[in-house]
Amino acid sequence: MAKVTIQQVAKAAGVSPSTVSNVLNGRSDRMVPATRERIDKAIAELGYRPNRAARQLRNGRTQTIGLVVPSVGNPFWGAFAREIEVAAVAAGSSVLLCNSERNPDRERRYVEELWEDGVRGIILCTSLASLDYISHVIDEGLQLVTFDRPAQPGDPESVVSVSIDNHVGGYLAASHLLELGHTQIAFVSGSIQSVNRAARYRGFCSAIEEAGLSVGDMPMWTGFEALPFGDVEAAEVGRKAAHDLFTGDGVRPTAVVAINDMTALGFCRGLRDLGLTVGEDVSIIGFDDIVLADLYDPPLTSIRQPIKRMATLAMEEAVSQDGGAGSEVGRSVLLRPQLVVRESTRAPKPAKKRDAVNTTESAR
Amino acid sequence: MAKVTIQQVAKAAGVSPSTVSNVLNGRSDRMVPATRERIDKAIAELGYRPNRAARQLRNGRTQTIGLVVPSVGNPFWGAFAREIEVAAVAAGSSVLLCNSERNPDRERRYVEELWEDGVRGIILCTSLASLDYISHVIDEGLQLVTFDRPAQPGDPESVVSVSIDNHVGGYLAASHLLELGHTQIAFVSGSIQSVNRAARYRGFCSAIEEAGLSVGDMPMWTGFEALPFGDVEAAEVGRKAAHDLFTGDGVRPTAVVAINDMTALGFCRGLRDLGLTVGEDVSIIGFDDIVLADLYDPPLTSIRQPIKRMATLAMEEAVSQDGGAGSEVGRSVLLRPQLVVRESTRAPKPAKKRDAVNTTESAR
């Protein structure tokens, strides 16, 4: 590393380091244009790049932002992380990646460490209702953006949140199935503790009730209530759900709303294990609209999150200067999700035709 | 941030900052045990954590490592990034995430910036045959680990590489199809320029020739030779390949080796567009064995990369101290890939039976 320091630039330009520093920090109005030009020239010729460590030591913060996701191994979070990094480059920042595995304790440690290491802001993809566990850090001035978690009543003022309207999403999903004529619709999810999942479920319920049906009559599966789990296991959850719902005693659903696409795909796989055909025997709608939803066979109907837009917004807020504790009131951005209809959802079959196909099915 | 400095710890323990620093850097043999204990106690009581920026300014390097992948939006790289981050935490490091989109110019800029920002090492997932474009950085002492790119003859000595044996992988894939009885096997890939892809192709060819067949007779599709492309578009490549191969004039393959799972899934989707059934009409084998391979319908046969093992190895090398230019000769670790047979590959159908099944098929 042929290090060039601000001193060398200053010498080359025939000024003091202070003046070079002023140029670097956008205070070139404090000098005569000719001086500025000499400095610019010296910087270019020497290929000078300010030392981040020195800057951080002096100023306390870097240009880096921290990204805490459940797991980039999950395609949805992977796609999100990619968009975040793209947005970061555009904003002149770097991204420190952290996988919380939805473990609250890891989340907290990550946030604390990132903060102590001087990141400029943190984009936290959490599902916890309360931010109390990191409030001390927020109070100290952390610019926190929560993603996939809308603002909650008790949140510190400075916190910004970017999310879709999960209630609308759940509503759209259920409505779509109701319109197709389904009346036995299951809601499938791992633990439903998180605020976003609860919102999706409430949206689901709204649609059901509005249609004059009773949520109580619907089959439901929200297994592993107690177990926290990483996002990679989402598919396994779906698979297990399919087995439980279709081998148990309860009423069998003709359609399913899955909490996300990975769970939906796992559910499809589970149906397949049981000799059932997605779309024909059971309609399934996922959530997120990951790339693979369109690739699947049959292509999966899903609720799309405008991921690129959200990433851009989240990054803007994470690097915004006016943030931190004591600033103007924090914002909450709620984007509208979109129903993407593909082939995994169809009208329910009349019972007789169903049996006929089942026979064909077993002949395969 | 209630900052605690090394000075305060020193004062609390009744020693000088130098001594505390010695404890921090594992040189506690230079003092009497009692002193060490006093310092440890002071550190614990004050909740002291050394300031990274100051350390970096002084030492020149951080504990951070840079990870440059084509795109975490691609499930394979997402899964890899996750394992890398897990390994990093275990090694006391953080991960700076960069998406190159397989653009050589971006790769170079990322590597240069990461180096200048003082990362300890870089894990570079590149497909370029030559490392010349970043040799100046390597010469300056960068601890570089290339992933998915085995060591090449002209590589700088200090470079470590971790990869699967792609030749074996390609060979395993083709052999599997040959054993099932296929004789018309297509190789499907986007640009085949990269060293790993070329190796997979050569392995494929070896198996074909060994079986007494001629590679020249095989249908092949390596579209977009010239176009560099990001990994997210891999599925689109596969889909296009399916259309081209099955609507064009050439001989139709009965089996396909895809360069990776995303391309394979895209290919499956393309077959579906054309009314063909994966497994039954055409066998497909992918590469990587991403989580979704097992979830797909039909579950995709694939060549598995031992991703966790590789991530651990790559991280170990990236943080190893003995590295850098002038150290002992760099290593090249080549792991063996594994064939995972699922349902997307079957014996080719005899022509007559094929028609019968096709009829059943259209009745669905």
Added chain:
DNA sequence: TGAATCTAGTAAATCGTTACACCATCTGCG
């Protein structure tokens, strides 16, 4: 003309940690 005010820039302290050069004691031994 003389005092006040600007303009364009500089000097030096500072951020927290580390490493190098020292320096008191103590111990052992001829």
Added chain:
DNA sequence: CGCAGATGGTGTAACGATTTACTAGATTCA
């Protein structure tokens, strides 16, 4: 006893950028 060599530390100058306080010299104004 006197001195070499351990033992167990300490003092201080960096690392590179920023910022506050300050100052020569030019300009304005009454």
